[in-house]
């Protein structure tokens with residue numbers, strides 16, 4: 001049996017963040033050891049409450065959640081995207097308020113602590129603006145040598161942006177942070193709009209979730225109703241892109257890219273029309289992307305298989321017994337049988 005990898009998740013929960021979190025909880029390849037939130041789809045504080053509530057619903061209330069940066073490195077939080085994710089960030093679905101409280105550290109502090117605890121093996125998955133990751137790099141300049149991998153949902157390599165003609169939301173909301181993260185001394189896997197907009201969840205998938213006996217898949221199915229209404233304006237039918245859960249599945253290694261060249265990438269931090277663009281050097285396109293000296297950004301452009309069936313099948317494993325699972329986990333942990 002494969003040992004699950006330790007994951008730090010940085011998110012702005014968010015409907016598709018909720019899908020990504022649920023996917024990680026369901027995946028046998030991942031063990032989430034900490035979650036930090038950042039302002040993006042909602043404020044970092046609201047994202048943290050959503051995360052705690054989802055964790056409790058899923059029977060994983062033991063996973064620590066830290067509130068991260070409220071404002072980007074430059075400027076201030078713009079109020080989120082209620083027209084995409086709802087006022088509460090999770091499509092106006094009401095979850096029971098979690099009893100668990102927030103960690104007594106910031107998200108950046110949590111990431112640094114976990115990177116030291118799981119030195120060389122921690123996988124970082126960032127599915128919101130990159131402010132916390134940039135702050136962690138400032139707190140611990142050796143962070144790149146401490147983590148195993150960094151996967152970022154963000155950017156647009158050859159595809160158009162979704163906030164401006166060239167900027168994707170997670171990068172747009174903190175270009176200065178994204179620039180620092182892409183320039184740091186580590187290899188980054190970028191999961192941009194090129195591949196996430198081509199990975200679509202349709203109404204029959206939503207129906208499968210709604211018909212589940214599990215509270216988590218059903219809640220996600222309800223959230224998708226809101227998300228589908230937004231994306232209907234983009235695709236012309238009720239459906240949605242799968243940004244964050246796809247990044248999660250790529251990070252755990254459950255889905256394989258068909259095309260993912262390793263290129264040089266930087267972020268435009270000017271105040272002109274290019275602000276927030278991920279400037280990926282895709283000039284190798286015509287030669288089949290030959291290796292580029294010094295390139296460190298693996299840009300996922302396409303997948304070997306359709307992602308939606310795998311996502312739904314994995315989410316449906318989060319069944320009714322989640323609360324029982326958590327009480328078992330808590331009992332084992334208090335008996336010292338589990339270490340984190």
Ligand code: BDR
Nearest residue numbers: 014016017127169170243
């Ligand atoms: C990204 O922006 C957010 O709205 C989503 O949660 C995703 O992380 C897509 O551009």
Ligand code: CA
Nearest residue numbers: 014017127128
């Ligand atoms: Ca997100």
